[in-house]
Amino acid sequence: MSAAPVAPVGPEDRWRGAAVALLTFSGLGLGHVLLRRWWGALACWLATGLLLLIALPATPSGVPVAVIVIYLLFLLFAAARAAVLSLRRPLTWPASPQLAFGLAIVLLAVPICGTILFDNARQEAVQRMLLSQLAQADAAIATAETQSADTAEPAYLTALGTYQDLLDHHRTSRAAKQVPARLTAFYQHVSAPYSNHDYCNAIEPLTFLRSLPDATISTSDLGSLATFPNDPLATSLYQCGVNALGANADPTAARDLNLLLSTFPTSAQAGKVEPAVAAAISAAAGNLTGSDPCSATATLTGLGTQAKALTSSTATVSAALTKDVATDGSDIESGSYDCAVSDYKNGKFPDAQTAMDAFVSTYPNDPNKALAQKFSIAAQIAQQDADAGKVVPTLTSGGSVSITISNDSPDPMQILYTGPATGTISIDACASCKTYGTDLEGQQNACNDSSVNYPKTSFTLPPGTTYFLQKSTGTNVRSYSHSEQYDAGSVYDVCAFETSIFGNLGL
Template identity: 70%
Template sequence: MAVALLNLTGLGLGFVLLRRWIPAVACWLVTGILLVIALPATPDGLPVGVTVLYTALLVLAAVLGAVWGLRRPLMWPPRGPVAFGLAVVLLVVPLGAAVFYSNAREEAYQQMLLKRLTAADTAITAAEAEPIATAEPEYVTNLAAYQDLLDHHGTSRAAKLVPQRLKVFYQVVSTPYTQGDYCNAIEPLKFLRSLPAKAISASDLGPLVSFPDDPLATSLFQCGTHALGSNGDPAAAQNLNDLMTTFPNSAQAGKVEPAVAAAITSAAGGLTGSDPCTATTQITSLGTQISALSSSVTAISYGLKKDVGTVNSDVEAGTYGCAVSKYKGGDFAGAQTAMDTFVSTYPNDPNKALAQKYSIAAQIAQQDADAGKVTPTLTSGGSVSITIFNDSPDAVQLLYTGPATGTINIAACSSCKVYNSTEDAQQNACGDSGTDYPKASFTLPPGTTYLLQKSTNTNVTDYTHSDQYDAGSVYQLCAYEKNPLGGL
C-alpha cells in the first residue's frame, strides 16, 4: 500500500524504495513530459487526453508497485506503517501541484482577458483622434469586446474594469460638448445615444444611457440658433427640428421660439440701417429657415407660426426698402426691377402705389440721371396744364417725374407718318388742322419735370427731355417720329 501511494505522487518513489530503477526512471520521464506540456499554464489547461493518459499511467504505476511490494521488502524505512505514513504525507506534493496549476491556469485566464481589454482600449484610444464618422466602426467593434467580457466573463478582473472604461469613453467622446464646440458635438453625442442598440446593453450602461441626452439637446439648440439667418443655412432648421422631435418637452426645445423671435428682431433692425438690401437678404434667409420649423408641442407650434407671419411682414417691408435704397444709390435699373417685383409680389401692400411711382422715375433716370435726384411722391394734379398730341403712327407712352410722377398713354395716329428729318418735323408736326391728332391732358405742380417718351414700336428709340413749368401756365407738346434713326 505504501509503494502504491508513493507511486501516485508521480515521482516513482515507490519504485525507488523497491529498488526498481527502470520503472522509477520511467515515472520521472512521464512526469517531466507532463510538466513540459503543462507549463507555463494556459487558460485552456491541459488537453483532456493528456490528463487521462497521465492518470492511467499513475494508476498503473500504483498497481505495479503494490504487486511488487508484496514480494519484495522495502529498502527503507524498515517498517511498513512508517512507509505508509510517509506515502500519505508525500501525496501533498501532487495535490499541491494540482492546486498550484489550477491557480496558474486561472491567472493565465485573467491575463488573457486583461489583454483583450487592453487591446480594445488601445483601438478605442487610437480611434479617438479620428472624426466620429471614421471612428464609429472601430468604436462599435471594440465596445463589443467590452460587452463580451461582461456577458461571458462577468466575474473576471477585466470585466470589473469595464464600467470605469465606459465612463471614461463617454467623457472623451463628448469632449467637443464640454469645450463648447456644440456643432461638432452633435454627431458624437448621437452616437453615444445609439450605443445600447449597437454595442453595449442598456442594463450594463446604467446611468450612462441618459448621459448624452441633455448635452445633445443643448448642442442642437446652440448650433441651430447660431445658424439662424446665416445665409439660409439649412442646418439651423435641421438641428432645431431634431431637437423638437427628439426632446419635445425639454427646456432647450422651449427656448427655440423665443430665440427665433429674437433673431427676427435683430435682423429686422438692419432694415432701417445703411444697407437695407443686405438686411433684407438676411431676413429672407431667416424666413426660409423659420418656415421649415415644426413642433408637436402646441404652444411652440403656435409661436413659430406667429413668427413666420412676422418675418414675412419684415421681408415685405425690406423688399420695398431695398428697392428705395437702390434708387437713392443710383442703381436705377436695379430699382426698377426691384420695384416691379415688389408690386407683383405684394399687390396689397400700402406702398404699392408709391413703388409704381419709383419704377416710373427709375425708368426716366436710366435715360437722364438728373431725374434720379427727384424723390417720387404720391402728389398729383397742380396748376400747370399740359396737353400732348401724338403725330406718329404708333401709340406713345409718356412717363414724367418731378413735382409729380406718373404715366400718360396716347393712342396712335392712323393717318400720321414718319418724318424724314428733324427740320421737317419741327416745321410740320402736329400742324395739319385737318387731322384729329390723338391727345391726352394732365396737370402738374410747377417746377422742373423730366419726361420720357416711349413708342409701342420697339424699333423706335426713346426720347427724354426736361422743362421748367410755371404755375398757372398751359403747355402743348407734340410727339412725332423721324428717320433715319427712328428717334421719337
C-alpha cells in the first residue's frame, strides 16, 4: 500500500503569505482555496454566510457589536493560519506571489463595498424608522385635534416631544427636516379659534402654546413661533373681556382683562382696557334718560362690580380705573332713582316703593332723597288705589285747605296722602277708646264723647283730589284707603276709628 503524495515544500515566500492572508481576510475563503485547504475555505464561507444571515435585511440598529468582533477575530485567525501554511507551499495559480498579492488587494473591494452598501441600507432603515416616528406624532396630533383641550394636551406634548427628539438627535434626517413645517401647521391649527375671531375659545389654546415648556420644544427650534402666541393672546383676552362687560357682572371680564393687564401690561391691548371700561360706563349712563332706565342701571351696577375687580400695576391706569368706579357709582345713584320713578310711572307700585326705600337708605345725602320719600308714600297708597298712582308726587306742601284728624282708636294711626301734595302724618293712640263692632256704629259714634280728649293733628293741603291711606298698628286691622275732593279755603274735621273687622277713616 503506497502513501499519499506529499506536496512539495519550497523556500519561504512572504509575498505569498501576505497574499494568502489578505485573500482569506476578505471573508471569501480564497486563500484556503488557492492552498486547496477546503475545510478552511468552508469554515470561512460558513462564517460569512452566518454574518449575512444576521445582518440582512439591514435594520436601524445594525449588526450587534459582539457578532462583528467575533467575525473579525475569526477572520484574523483564519488569515494568520493560511499565511503560515502558504509560506513554504507554492500556489498552483497564479504563478507569481506578487500577482496573487495584487489580486488580494483588488478582492478586498468586495467586503469594503459590501460594508458600504450595508451601512447605506442601515441608514435608510434609520430614515424610515424616523419617518415612521414623525408619522406617529402627526397621527397623534390629528387625533387630538378632535378632542377636548384637556384630553388633547397630553397628546400634543408627547407629539412635540417626538419632534424635539428628532431635532436633538437626528437633525440632518429627512424626518427632522420636516419638523419646522409640522410645527408651523401645529401652531396654526391650535390657534384656529383666534383666526376665526372666536376670541374667548382662543384663550386656552393660545395660553397652551405660549406656556410650552422648553423641555418639550426648545425656543431656539421654534424660532418666531416662540413669540407668535403673544399678540393673538393679548387680543383675545381684550376682546373676550370687553365683550363680557355689562349688566350681569360676568366674572369673565375681570378675569380676562386682569390677565391681560398683568401678562402684557405694556401692550396696545392693555392700553385700551380702561378706555373701554369708561366708554361702557358712559354708554350705560346715557341710557338712564331713555325709555328703560332700569336696564341701564342694572348695566351700570354690573359694570361697577367688574371695574372694581380690575387691577393694574401701572399707576396711571390704576388711577383711571378708580375714577371710572367712582363715576359708575355716581351714575348708579342717579340711575336707582330714575329706575324707581320709571317703575312708579309704569304702575309697578310695589317695586317702586321697595326701590325708593332702598334709595333713601343707600343714599341718605342725595338731593332726590325728599322726593324719593314722597314717591314711596304715593306708591303705598297706589297699591290700594290705582288712581292714586296717576298722580306724580312733587315737593309741594301746605295749601288753603285745613284738615284736622282725630283718632278714636286704641292704636296709633298713620295717615298717608298724595295728590296736589304728598306726605304722612301720625296720631297717637287714644287710651280710653275702643274699636267699634261695625262701620255703621263707628260712623254714628266716633269722636262724639265730649269727655274724651281725642288725640288729633292738623295740616293743610292744596285744593283738589287727595288720596288717603289709613294704617294702624292694631292686630288684624287692615289698611283703608279713600279719596276726597277738597275746595280752596275750606276746613275739614274728620275722625279716624277702627272696627273689629277693618280700619276706617271717618268723615
